[in-house]
Amino acid sequence: MREINSNEGKVTSFLTQEEIDAIIVHLLFSILCVFVLQIPISIVQGLRISLLVLIYIITVPIISKIRRYPEWLNLWLFSIALSIFQFFPDLFLSAQLEILIFPEDGFIRVFEEVSIYMFGL
Numbered sequence: 001m002r003e004i005n006s007n008e009g010k011v012t013s014f015l016t017q018e019e020i021d022a023i024i025v026h027l028l029f030s031i032l033c034v035f036v037l038q039i040p041i042s043i044v045q046g047l048r049i050s051l052l053v054l055i056y057i058i059t060v061p062i063i064s065k066i067r068r069y070p071e072w073l074n075l076w077l078f079s080i081a082l083s084i085f086q087f088f089p090d091l092f093l094s095a096q097l098e099i100l101i102f103p104e105d106g107f108i109r110v111f112e113e114v115s116i117y118m119f120g121l
Contacts, residue, residue: 018069025063029056046107046115053120080120087118 013020032055036048057080064072087110093100094113102109108116 018067018071021063021067021069022072025059029059044106046105046117049105049115050107050117053117057120083121084119086121087114090114090118 015023033052036052037045060076061073064070064076090100090102091110091114094102095111102114102118105115110116
């Protein structure tokens with residue numbers, strides 16, 4: 001979304017460069033996800049998801065440092081902490097109350113209930 005100021009001939013954007021970069025990163029990651037999850041090779045789905053989670057967890061802080069976006073790092077730290085602590089309620093709901101069921105994906109599970117990659121989601 002860009003607006004042209006006819007008086008000065010300048011192009012102004014409704015989005016900051018940081019927001020544009022965030023959109024680009026997430027679009028590229030979405031394309032990667034579609035490719036990795038749909039490619040017809042004999043790798044279990046859980047390993048594919050784990051690989052994508054690891055790529056995302058590594059990519060965001062690297063881009064944050066390279067592009068000097070401290071807000072990205074703050075959001076990343078918050079979301080990592082949140083996902084780690086969200087793992088335990090999921091484990092409780094699945095193992096103890098048996099009201100949350102995670103389908104078999106062929107990857108390492110904690111107490112045979114929740115896949116380990118859930119720590120990074």
